Amino acid sequence: MGSKQGSGGKVTQQVKKAIGIGLLGLGTVGTGVAEVLATKADGLAEQAGLPLVLRKVLVRDVNKRRSIKLAPSLVTDRPDEILAHPEVDIVIELVGGEYPATEYIKQALASGKHIVTANKEVMAKHGYELFSLAKRHNTDIRYEASVGSGIPLISAFQQDLAANSISAIHAIVNGTTNYILTQMAQEGLDFASTLKQAQKLGYAEADPANDIEGIDAAYKLVILSNLAFRTKFTPQDVYREGISNIAARDFSYAREFGYAIKLLAIAKRDRDTVEMRVHPVFIPQDFQLAKVDGVYNAVEVETDLAGKLVFYGEGAGALRASSAVLADVLAIARNIYRGVNNVPELRLNETVSVKPMSDLKTRYYLRLNAPDRPGVLAQISKVLGDNSISISSVIQKEINLPAQTAIIVIMTYPAREKAMQKALSQLKQLPEVNEVSNFIRVEE
Amino acid sequence: MGSKQGSGGKVTQQVKKAIGIGLLGLGTVGTGVAEVLATKADGLAEQAGLPLVLRKVLVRDVNKRRSIKLAPSLVTDRPDEILAHPEVDIVIELVGGEYPATEYIKQALASGKHIVTANKEVMAKHGYELFSLAKRHNTDIRYEASVGSGIPLISAFQQDLAANSISAIHAIVNGTTNYILTQMAQEGLDFASTLKQAQKLGYAEADPANDIEGIDAAYKLVILSNLAFRTKFTPQDVYREGISNIAARDFSYAREFGYAIKLLAIAKRDRDTVEMRVHPVFIPQDFQLAKVDGVYNAVEVETDLAGKLVFYGEGAGALRASSAVLADVLAIARNIYRGVNNVPELRLNETVSVKPMSDLKTRYYLRLNAPDRPGVLAQISKVLGDNSISISSVIQKEINLPAQTAIIVIMTYPAREKAMQKALSQLKQLPEVNEVSNFIRVEE
Numbered sequence: 001m002g003s004k005q006g007s008g009g010k011v012t013q014q015v016k017k018a019i020g021i022g023l024l025g026l027g028t029v030g031t032g033v034a035e036v037l038a039t040k041a042d043g044l045a046e047q048a049g050l051p052l053v054l055r056k057v058l059v060r061d062v063n064k065r066r067s068i069k070l071a072p073s074l075v076t077d078r079p080d081e082i083l084a085h086p087e088v089d090i091v092i093e094l095v096g097g098e099y100p101a102t103e104y105i106k107q108a109l110a111s112g113k114h115i116v117t118a119n120k121e122v123m124a125k126h127g128y129e130l131f132s133l134a135k136r137h138n139t140d141i142r143y144e145a146s147v148g149s150g151i152p153l154i155s156a157f158q159q160d161l162a163a164n165s166i167s168a169i170h171a172i173v174n175g176t177t178n179y180i181l182t183q184m185a186q187e188g189l190d191f192a193s194t195l196k197q198a199q200k201l202g203y204a205e206a207d208p209a210n211d212i213e214g215i216d217a218a219y220k221l222v223i224l225s226n227l228a229f230r231t232k233f234t235p236q237d238v239y240r241e242g243i244s245n246i247a248a249r250d251f252s253y254a255r256e257f258g259y260a261i262k263l264l265a266i267a268k269r270d271r272d273t274v275e276m277r278v279h280p281v282f283i284p285q286d287f288q289l290a291k292v293d294g295v296y297n298a299v300e301v302e303t304d305l306a307g308k309l310v311f312y313g314e315g316a317g318a319l320r321a322s323s324a325v326l327a328d329v330l331a332i333a334r335n336i337y338r339g340v341n342n343v344p345e346l347r348l349n350e351t352v353s354v355k356p357m358s359d360l361k362t363r364y365y366l367r368l369n370a371p372d373r374p375g376v377l378a379q380i381s382k383v384l385g386d387n388s389i390s391i392s393s394v395i396q397k398e399i400n401l402p403a404q405t406a407i408i409v410i411m412t413y414p415a416r417e418k419a420m421q422k423a424l425s426q427l428k429q430l431p432e433v434n435e436v437s438n439f440i441r442v443e444e
Numbered sequence: 445m446g447s448k449q450g451s452g453g454k455v456t457q458q459v460k461k462a463i464g465i466g467l468l469g470l471g472t473v474g475t476g477v478a479e480v481l482a483t484k485a486d487g488l489a490e491q492a493g494l495p496l497v498l499r500k501v502l503v504r505d506v507n508k509r510r511s512i513k514l515a516p517s518l519v520t521d522r523p524d525e526i527l528a529h530p531e532v533d534i535v536i537e538l539v540g541g542e543y544p545a546t547e548y549i550k551q552a553l554a555s556g557k558h559i560v561t562a563n564k565e566v567m568a569k570h571g572y573e574l575f576s577l578a579k580r581h582n583t584d585i586r587y588e589a590s591v592g593s594g595i596p597l598i599s600a601f602q603q604d605l606a607a608n609s610i611s612a613i614h615a616i617v618n619g620t621t622n623y624i625l626t627q628m629a630q631e632g633l634d635f636a637s638t639l640k641q642a643q644k645l646g647y648a649e650a651d652p653a654n655d656i657e658g659i660d661a662a663y664k665l666v667i668l669s670n671l672a673f674r675t676k677f678t679p680q681d682v683y684r685e686g687i688s689n690i691a692a693r694d695f696s697y698a699r700e701f702g703y704a705i706k707l708l709a710i711a712k713r714d715r716d717t718v719e720m721r722v723h724p725v726f727i728p729q730d731f732q733l734a735k736v737d738g739v740y741n742a743v744e745v746e747t748d749l750a751g752k753l754v755f756y757g758e759g760a761g762a763l764r765a766s767s768a769v770l771a772d773v774l775a776i777a778r779n780i781y782r783g784v785n786n787v788p789e790l791r792l793n794e795t796v797s798v799k800p801m802s803d804l805k806t807r808y809y810l811r812l813n814a815p816d817r818p819g820v821l822a823q824i825s826k827v828l829g830d831n832s833i834s835i836s837s838v839i840q841k842e843i844n845l846p847a848q849t850a851i852i853v854i855m856t857y858p859a860r861e862k863a864m865q866k867a868l869s870q871l872k873q874l875p876e877v878n879e880v881s882n883f884i885r886v887e888e
Contacts, residue, residue: 036749040607046791047606144604150750152596152604160588160596162491163484163770288756291735305480305767306594312732312754323749326607340784347490 018053019333022082022113024104025094026059026075029118029145031068032318033092033325040326047330049337056082058095083107090332092325093117102126109133109141114336116328118145118321124219128232131346140332140343145324147220148173148297151313155327156301157227164303166228170443171265173220175295175316176211177243179203181261181280182293185251191244203295213242214263214278221265221276224299228267229274230349239357241279249398250367250438253409254282257365257393260290264443273355281443282365358418363392363442366410368427369435372399379432380408387423389415405434411442462497463777466526466557468548469538470503470519473562473589475512476762477536477769484770491774493781500526502539527551534776536769537561546570553577553585558780560772562589562765568663572676575790584776584787589768591617591664592741595757599771600745601671608747610672614887615709617664619739619760620655621687623647625705625724626737629695635688647739657686658707658722665709665720668743672711673718674793683801685723693842694811694882697853698726701809701837704734708887717799725887726809802862807836807886809855812871813879816843816850823876824852831867833859849878855886 021037023030037044037054045051054074062075082088083104091108095101098121105115105122109130117123122130123143134141144154157166172178176198183194195212198204210216218238225233243263254261259282267276283290288310292298297315302308314320335342370376381391390413397407412420420439427433465481467474481488481498489495498518506519526532527548535552537559539545546566549559553574561567566574567587578585588598601610616622620642627638639656642648654660662682669677687707698705703726711720727734732754736742741759746752758764779786814820825835834857841851856864864883871877 036607044607049789150747151753152600155599155604156596159775160599160771161767162774163480163488164767288735291732303594303767305763305770307758307761307764309595310754310756312756314751317751319749320751323605323608323747326749327604330606331603338784338786340782342782345493 016050016336018051019048019336020055020085020087020089021052021329022055022085022088022091023057023094024079024082024091024101025096026057026066026068027094027096028318029321029325030057030094031066032322033094034068034070036322036326044326044330048333050333052329052333055085055088058082079104079107083113084111088113089336090114090116090329092329093119094325096121098122098125105130105141106133109137109139112137112139114139114332115141116325116332117141117143118325119143120146120216120219120223124222124235127223127226135343135346138341138343140335142328142332143223144328145321147223148299148311148313149315149317150320150323151297151299151311151315152327153224153299153311154227156311157224161301161303161306164305166301166303167269168302169221169224169228169265169267169299170289171221171224171297171299172262172289172292173265173297173299173315174211174214174217174263175297175314176204176208177214177217177263178292178297179295180212181243181246181263184246184248185260188248188251190248191246212244214240217263217265217278221267221278225267225274225276228301229269229352230347231274231352232348233274233276233354237276237354239277239279243280245438246280247438249407250440253367253395253397254365255285256395257282257411258285259283259442260285261440262289262292264289266443269352270355272351273353275355275357275360277357277360279441281441283443287444358416358421360417361414362417363414363444364412364420365438365440365442366412366436367438368408368410368433369405369437370408370433372404372406376432377408379430380410380427383426383430384412384423387415387419387426389413389419389423407437460494460780462495463492463780464499464529464531464533465496465773466499466529466532466535467501467538468523468526468535468545469540470501470510470512471538471540472762473765473769474501474538475510476766477538478512478514480766480770488770488774492777494777496773496777499529499532502526523548523551527557528555532557533780534558534560534773536773537563538769540565542566542569549574549585550577553581553583556581556583558583558776559585560769560776561585561587562769563587564590564660564663564667568666568679571667571670579787579790582785582787584779586772586776587667588772589765591667592743592755592757593759593761594764594767595741595743595755595759596771597668597743597755598671600755601668605745605747605750608749610745610747611713612746613665613668613672613709613711613743614733615665615668615741615743616706616733616736617709617741617743617759618655618658618661618707619741619758620648620652621658621661621707622736622741623739624656625687625690625707628690628692629704632692632695634692635690656688658684661707661709661722665711665722669711669718669720672745673713673796674791675718675796676792677718677720677798681720681798683721683723687724689882690724691882693851694884697811697839697841698809699729700839701726701855702729703727703886704729705884706733706736708733710887713796714799716795717797719799719801719804721801721804723885725885727887731888802860802865804861805858806861807856807858807888808864809882809884809886810853810880811882812852812854812877813849813881814852814877816848820876821852823874824854824871827870827874828856828867831859831863831870833857833863833867851881
């Protein structure tokens with residue numbers, strides 16, 4: 001909202017004939033957006049009130065051959081030709097990555113341009129700074145495509161849930177890892193070969209770290225958390241573990257106990273603290289998120305008024321992102337057309353802080369490799385018991401006769417993370433334990 | 445959007461100190477809304493820019509004892525005290541039913557008041573007329589709570605999917621019937637006793653016709669279809685069948701074939717026609733909607749850009765509806781605060797018409813009671829074959845020796861509804877058929 005009551009906000013131009021669009025980046029999503037702007041021009045103009053006209057597109061190499069046909073005069077490799085273009089009202093930032101995207105956005109905002117971005121990294125790391133800058137320049141910054149692609153999430157948090165207190169978010173927001181985990185669960189394959197297959201199919205990048213280490217999911221969690229709790233958290237506030245340590249046998253043990261394994265992004269509010277974490281979890285097989293397979297995304301939100309809501313859809317792809325980008329563009333365009341200012345107020349909740357991971361209380365799954373001899377289980381139980389961790393069930397598995405080792409799988413009762421971490425380091429030093437092979441938190 | 449470019453819209457009052465709310469109806473939802481307005485006053489004021497002040501509440505009996513404490517001066521049984529109240533900016537209509545709610549809304553719009561309503565019947569039957577009236581008076585009419593309660597659907601269709609072409613909607617939007625069908629499926633009970641149990645638990649009304657005949661679901665389907673396809677369809681355009689004919693054994697046969705039975709509200713666009721129907725369907729057990737159980741609602745939308753999206757949550761309850769009502773109130777309040785006019789344009793797609801039900805092409809499940817003697821199946825197959833309906837599988841079940849009857853269950857290949865209806869009436873007259881016990885369409 002504008003800060004001056006009764007003011008219709010700034011009128012960009014008295015008689016506008018079109019809304020000028022500048023596009024930064026012509027990768028998969030950029031190409032998709034440019035194509036939709038062309039093919040749906042009439043419908044978009046009808047909805048915006050004015051035609052949406054693509055004024056300029058920033059590319060790295062103006063001579064590169066592309067699938068989309070653009071007039072040569074539209075294409076530039078000089079960012080200023082867009083960021084300072086007098087007839088660009090809305091800059092769509094789709095170059096991705098932290099830099100130079102952050103600088104582009106700042107420069108555009110400072111020139112009074114509205115921003116639509118799909119950039120989760122920038123929004124997670126610099127969101128609050130950019131909102132402040134946008135507010136100072138009376139411009140709007142929208143980022144629906146940054147989380148869940150075409151699934152309406154940002155707008156749901158900003159508008160539809162406006163009267164709610166949000167208590168928890170459980171989200172599958174990374175399609176690559178969800179695809180890999182689904183394949184591992186269904187095919188019984190190990191992580192490395194499943195990752196290779198995903199790379200071959202284009203579901204994983206050549207350098208997959210951003211996805212499989214949970215970095216991408218953490219960005220998205222920060223964006224949702226900041227909306228839900230009115231905070232200015234950054235990715236550093238998120239506890240994070242990736243999926244590369246998960247073995248095929250973890251899935252069969254999980255199934256035996258009635259669980260699925262998913263990489264979840266979790267944020268929970270407990271009075272004035274918020275826990276934020278991204279890591280593999282055991283979730284009960286009958287939970288909805290347990291059934292979200294392949295590249296699909298799903299975000300479950302717990303609220304005081306609306307109860308539990310789930311938003312589900314494909315979280316990636318050029319068309320999916322275009323849907324969100326163009327919804328943002330249309331929202332801004334309608335405001336420009338009406339000559340109104342719709343810059344949201346920044347209302348921070350200063351009292352909310354991050355809950356230390358060590359305070360987490362949950363159940364744990366432990367997979368150990370131990371010598372197959374009497375007394376081993378007693379020693380393991382003692383270490384856990386000394387740390388006030390009670391065992392809910394234990395199964396001895398896959399005894400390897402020649403090596404005289406066994407796999408011991410333990411499910412605990414709820415325990416403190418701090419106690420569990422201490423127990424883990426003690427278990428690692430125990431002569432009765434060859435290896436702590438895996439350790440996965442339970443979410444239920 | 446305002447029709448005048450560059451205009452900030454009307455400024456209701458130069459310096460407003462509060463947004464005045466008039467509440468029509470103090471039933472379950474009305475009480476919930478009044479309570480949230482009181483308990484969340486500070487947060488709502490912060491979001492709206494101004495305090496939201498409840499000016500007056502319409503009740504049937506001002507002397508009735510209520511769970512909520514309201515100053516006696518706030519309560520009235522005279523609608524005019526709200527509809528013509530000079531300090532009421534937003535009228536929240538929660539009396540339900542077609543009349544007098546429709547008249548209240550018209551009167552409020554004509555007095556320049558904005559409307560927030562949860563009334564699916566009014567919106568389905570009179571939506572277009574009310575939008576036109578609102579536009580004429582430069583007021584806003586919002587109805588997020590009318591479908592799916594607190595699940596953000598109206599706003600998703602209006603804004604988030606604005607750039608999309610919507611091709612299909614599959615929705616579970618009636619909690620009562622979904623609860624009954626879930627119970628029947630899980631407990632193996634028959635319809636009548638499950639309905640009684642649902643009534644005892646408060647999940648079904650004393651007069652359940654509106655729910656079990658699919659009338660409520662049809663209202664909601666019309667509302668979503670009109671948003672999705674920019675039409676002005678009414679409930680009469682919806683083909684409708686209820687769930688009372690479904691027997692416990694239909695669930696076991698469905699399961700055998702790999703299906704669940706749900707009451708779906710379906711709208712599909714095929715070029716310039718839209719089919720709209722509410723009836724029980726067989727859906728594959730692994731479809732997401734097949735797993736939506738109990739009183740939960742879920743709406744699946746197929747779009748060109750965003751792909752397939754699913755919105756899931758509780759579709760009923762005072763707090764759930766309050767979430768949607770207050771999101772609408774806040775959206776209007778922010779516009780009032782900013783002095784802007786946000787009345788949506790009416791953009792009808794005049795070329796779209798309703799597809800006749802007889803043109804439907806789908807697979808069918810048939811349950812027949814027939815004499816247990818040779819040649820019966822041949823006769824049944826012949827009738828179907830004569831109508832160009834091919835049988836995909838047939839099972840003879842539950843032979844009743846004393847009565848010498850058998851149950852014959854048939855799944856067909858896709859066939860035309862017109863042909864199937866003709867075949868059904870022929871089957872009913874066949875001496876080889878005692879009864880056409882049930883007939884359920886397949887959706888996959």
